[in-house]
Amino acid sequence: MRRHWDIEELVEHFTLLPDELALLANKTGATRLGFAVLLKYFQQEARFPTVRQDVPRTVVAYLAKQVRVPEEEFIRYDWEGRSIKYHRSQVRSHFGFRELTLGDAEVLGVWLAERALGLGLHEEHLLAAAAGWLREAKLEPPSAERLVRVVHSALHMAEERLCSQVHGQLSxxxxxxxxxxxxxxxxxxxxxxxxxxxxxxxxxxxxxAEAGKPGxxxxxxxxxxxxxxxxxxxxxxxxxxxxxxxxxxxxxxxxxxxxxxxxxxxxxxxxxLLAAFCFEREREIIDGLVELLIHIVQRIGARAERRVERELFKDLRRVEGKQNLLVALAEAALQRPDDRVREVIYPVVSEQILKDIVREHEANGPAYRQRIYTVMRASYGNHYRRMVPAILRVTEFRSGNEVHRPVIQALGLLKKYTLSTARHYAPDEEIPLQGVVPSRWRGLVVEQDKQGRERVSRVNYELCVLSVLRERLRCKEIWAVGAHRYGDPDKDLPQDFEAQRPAYYQALAQPLDPTGFIAGLRQAMEAGLSKLDGGLLKNRDVRITERGGGWIALTPLDARAEPTNLLRLKVEIARRWPMTSLLDILKETDLRVGLTEEFRSSGKREQLERGTLQRRLLLCLYALGTNTGLKRLAAGTHSENYTDLVYVRRRFIGREALRSAIIRVVNAIFCARTTQIWGEATTACASDSKKFGSWDQNLLSEWHVRYGGRGVMIYWHVEKKSTCIYSQLKSCSSSEVAAMIEGVLHHCTDMDVQKNYVDTHGQSEVAFAFCHLLGFELLPRLKTIGSQRLYRPAAGQSEAYPNLQSVLTRPINWELIRQQYDQMVKYATALRLGTAETEAILRRFTRNNLKHPTYQALCELGKAVKTVFLCKYLHSESLRWEIHEGLNVVENWNSANNFIFYGKGSEMASNRIEEQERSMLSLHLLQICLVYINTLMIQRVLGEKQWSRQMGEEDLRGLTPLIYNHVNPYGSFRLDMDERLALESIEEAG
Structure with missing residues (x-):
């Protein structure tokens, strides 16, 4: 039973009804209170409390007032004697329950075995399902140990049945x-x-083995x-x-x-096991082939552009002020129209400048594009062309859109000619050109032979086919059979949407009728625009200027100084816990939270003694989280050797276990916080990414165009008090919008995210649309705030909002939103349910797919939602401060990454994506453990009166548990399981 109940919940769930009071008529004192506790506890949980401490004190106090017995009498209630057995019998009889028999246990085991696969073969899920079955069957649950045995038996039965099914289907x-x-x-x-x-x-x-780098x-x-x-x-x-x-x-x-x-x-x-491995690995490899194809085609074009630019511009001097030169030329020509060019023009503009202008025009005109294509053709024809037969031989591409049928036909033509050495296709061959060959390349693809007949060059045509295929694959208009991320886009959506439409709309809290949806949003736009327009003249920080046809000038926020008491608090923590070992912080968190309980063997049995396994797990997690590696940890002052640590890492430390451990620590932080210091539970988080260097012999590592160097991105979701609830490993070019939505929807912690702060890269019109449909606010800090435009809620209101006229643009196309409303909800449901990867779903809605009607509707919806946000953002300084403070928190989290992940120059020294993800999650776990222990340290200090009196509102506003001036992540690695950090007294710890 949960520990915290407010007064309204107590009244609703623990008020004794008249028939229940009748059962207490012949009972007095501790017996009366104890029976009332058993009665209401059983009513809530469908089981009896195992020990007295299972019942929250608030529940005991509330029941004690109703039965008019002092709360202290509950301690005197006999928990072992005949009375409690009789009371349990009465309670069971009152609710129509009975005790579980051997026959009932067998029926339960069979029932669980039939559903074990659907529940993921997870013991916790099966225990929850068993509890529901017992409650519905009105059976009192057996002891915890017996129920676990029933669940283990059901798991074994389900796995044996699956083994037989798989074995029977294999030849x-x-x-x-x-x-x-x-x-x-x-x-x-x-x-x-x-x-x-x-x-x-x-x-x-x-x-x-993972695929290497694109090549x-x-x-x-x-x-x-x-x-x-x-x-x-x-x-x-x-x-x-x-x-x-x-x-x-x-x-x-x-x-x-x-x-x-x-x-x-x-x-x-x-x-x-091997069949499952081969089945999934085949899908992964097809995805990898598509990814390689996309990267290679992009690389051919990018390298050709760089090479041509180097050749053309190495000695090319760009001509500045061409407009003024043109005016000077025109004036000179008009004044002396009959004289020679050399006498009139060259004194005004020199011959060399005119040559530079001509060369600059040629470098940016058709000749430049033709030169790029020539280089691309040479690169492809001499090297990369060998990949086409290999890919077409093992991969089948399809499309459900007739518009892209020419591309599918072209791929069939390429496959037909894979063994041919002909330079051109046969004259009688049907060759699709429309929708395959861009008009600018048509003259290069379609050549003329000596007889003047048009012939299609195979190499040039193949290059065009691969280029258009790349664009269509990226937005999933064309997909690969058997792939997962690049597979059939229709399978990304919930297959039972038509049958479950009302339930899915209800889950998103959206109306079934688009009329109500549109009316609410339109009203919000009108209110926001009116409020901004009415308050603009009094708003000293926001101005609308005429620059660029309308520009929003926003005064930057002034920096706030760090409160003095926060600096004093950091000094006091460093004095009380000087140079605390980061390994001890991880160990202390585990002893309090039990995070290592989430790590179980990938096999069916665990033979290691739990204390030994716990010690080895902590060392492995520390080695991975700091990036120092297992060999360095194996040299520490403990009894564990390198081979033992490698075994534990391979068998116990997986992605799901790490995420479960992170969730456990995050929830422990939320439970440990005191509202007097940290305030009420927050519903807002900020998200941002950070680049980490990594080895590049894999498909994830890419060159970062802003930060330079090869690496990967880790995308963090951090709530306002520095608790990171989710992390993702992404490529440098991947969508931050997809990562933002993924973290909000699937963080799986106790936090209810209702607001998400992002920077400019984490927002888009499609992002605003999906966030609105999914029920949380997207609050970006826009670097390009000056060029933003506000959309009108309706046509025919050209004179409305006079103070905003220069930044207002066209009205929203509500009819398009109405037509595509059901499809938008369908995609939002797919995101919520996780029927496919978030990035795989959002890949359909990019600029490569502008004609997609649902994409157009999402853009319209996003424009409307973004307009409402911009009105609030510009009108409210407090909102701008809120977003700025939230993003500062995630930037502070990023700054702590280098302090903890210091090994090997903070570079992920592995080419296996699985290993890189394991390093990321271990870093996340180690850093969140630091936040947990710092939370307890800060509460210990501020729990003292002399400190609590000093903390003002500004001090508490800027308080963060992500501090590390008192932490030492280096030095010798000593792990003593019997040594504890002095965070409270022994009695409090117990």
């Missing part, structure tokens, strides 16, 4: 092919090195992997009835074990 040839994947490359040698960390290469290891070699390597996976011969319907999360769980388990351990499993278990 003998497929089973032999799966076993062949586990054969090491060299026989007669030990399968692993002496430290048990460097397995010899096998086909399984090759298939598990022809990577494409050919991935094609070979895909062909080998398909040669295994898995049935197409093998996992059709199995939830994707279950398949992913088995795939992760298989990837975490070396071949020798996989071979030790019973045949049915081994084939289930």
């Amino acid at each position: 003998a040839d497929t089973r032999r092919a799966l076993d062949a994947l586990l054969i090491t490359a060299t026989t007669g040698q030990p399968e692993e090195s002496e430290d048990n960390t460097l397995p010899l290469q096998s086909a399984f290891n090759d298939l598990a 022809l070699e990577s494409v050919l390597g991935e094609v070979i992997k895909l062909q080998r996976l398909r040669a295994v011969g898995l049935p197409g319907a093998l996992f059709r009835e199995v939830p994707p999360k279950i398949v992913h769980t088995y795939r992760t388990r298989a990837a975490g074990e070396p071949p020798r351990e996989l071979r030790r499993h019973p045949a049915a278990v081994r084939y289930r």
Whole structure:
């Protein structure tokens, strides 16, 4: 039972009704109060409290007042004797419950086994389902230990059943092919090195390896992997009835074990794991091939542009002031129209300047574009052209839009001619040009032979096909069969939307009728514009100027000085806990929160003693979170060696376990906070990204155009008191809008996010639209505030809002929103449910897909919502301060990353994306543990009267638990499980 109940909830759930008071008629004192507690507890939880402490004190106090028994009498209630057994019998009888029998337990086990796959094979989910079944069947739950045994039996039964199903669908040839994947490359040698960390290469290891950086070699390597996976011969319907999360769980388990351990499993278990691995790996490799294709085609064009620019502009001097030169030329020509050019023109504008003007025009005109195409053709024809047959041989592209049918036909033509050496296509071949070849390249693609006949150049045509294919793949108008992220876009949407439409609309809190939706938004626009227009003349910080046809001039906010008492507080914390080890902070958090309980073996059994495992987990998490590596930690003053740490990292530390541990610590922070210091629970967070250097032999690492250097981005969601609730590993060019929505929707902590602060890169019109549909506010700090435009709520109001005329533009197309309202809600539901990756869904709504009607409607909706926001932002200084303070918090979080993630120059030294993500989540966990311990330290200090009296409103406003002047992340790595940090007295700790 939850611990905190307000008075309204107590009245609603714990008020004794007349028939319940009748049961208390013959009871007095502690017995009367104890029975009332059992009665109402059972009514809420459908079970009895195990110990006295299970009942919140507020509940006991509220019931004590009703039965007119002092609250202290509850301590005297006999928790072990015959009376409580009789009372439990009375309560069961009152609610129509009975005790669980052996037969009931067997029925429950079978029921759970049938639903175990749908519940993700998670023990916690099965326990919750069992509790619901018992309540509905009016059965009192058994002891916790017995219920866990029933759940474990159901899990075992479900997995055995799945093993049999998978094994029964695999042919003998497929089973032999799966076993062949586990054969090491060299026989007669030990399968692993002496430290048990460097397995010899096998086909399984090759298939598990990530794709390299974009290049022809990577494409050919991935094609070979895909062909080998398909040669295994898995049935197409093998996992059709199995939830994707279950398949992913088995795939992760298989990837975490070396071949020798996989071979030790019973045949049915081994084939289930390997089949899941091959099934998911095939989809991942197809995604990787599409990604490689997109990157390579972009690279061909980008390199050609750079090369041509270097050649054309290395000696090209741009001519400044061409407008004035033109005027001077015109005046000279008009004054002396009959004289020679050399006598009239050259004295005004020299011959060299005129040559520079001509060369500059040629460099920016058709000749420049033709030169780029020539370089692209040479690069593609001499090197990259070899990838086309390989990709077309293993990948099938489709489209559900007839507009893109010519591209699909063109791909078929390319596949038909893969073995041909002809320079041109056959004259009688039907070659789609419209929608494939841009008009500017048509003269290069369609050539004339000696007889004057038009012939299509194969190389030039292929380059055009790949270019348009890249653009269509990026917005998923064309998709790859068998892919996940680049697969059928219709499968990204909830398949039962038509049947469940009312429920989905209700979940989003949106009306079924678009009329009400539009009316509410239109009213908000009118109110916002009226308020801004009416207060503009008195608003000293906002001015509308005529610059550029209308410009919003906004006075920057003045910087606020750090309150003096906050500096004194930091000094006091550093005095009380000087140079606290970061490893001790992680350990203390675990001892209080139990974060290591979230890490379980990827196999079915755990043989390590829990204390040993806890110690090794903490060392591994510290090594990953600081980026120092396991070898450095293994050299510390403890008994754990490198091999043991590698084993624990591989078998226990996975992405899902790390996220669960983070959620546990985040929720512990929310519970530990005192409202006197931190205020009421916040519903706002800020999100931003930070670049980390990384090795570049993978598809995620990219060159960052703003910060320079190769690396990846980590996108953080941080609430206003420096608690990071979600983190994501992204490429440098990935959508920050998708990352923002993903974190708000799927952070899984106890926080209810209703506002999200972002910078300019985290917002767009589509982002405003989806945030409005999903029920939270997007609040950006816009760098380009001056050039923003406000949209009119309706046509025919050209004279309305006179003070805003220069920044007002056209009215919103409400009819388009009305027509596409259902489709917009459908996509918003897909984002909420997570039926596909957020970025995969949003990929459809980019400028590459301007004609998509739903995209156009989302843009219209986004313009309306953004107009409402801009009106509030410009009118309210307090809102601007709120957004600025929120973004300062996430920037402070970013600044602490380098302090903690200091190893190897803060560079992710791995080419495996899985390892990079593990490092990111470990950093997140370590930093959130620092916030948790700092929260307790600050509360310990401010709990003293002499300190609490000094803290003013400004001090509490600027208070943050993300401080580290008292922390030492370096030095020797000593872990003593018996040593504790002095955060409170022993009694308080207990």
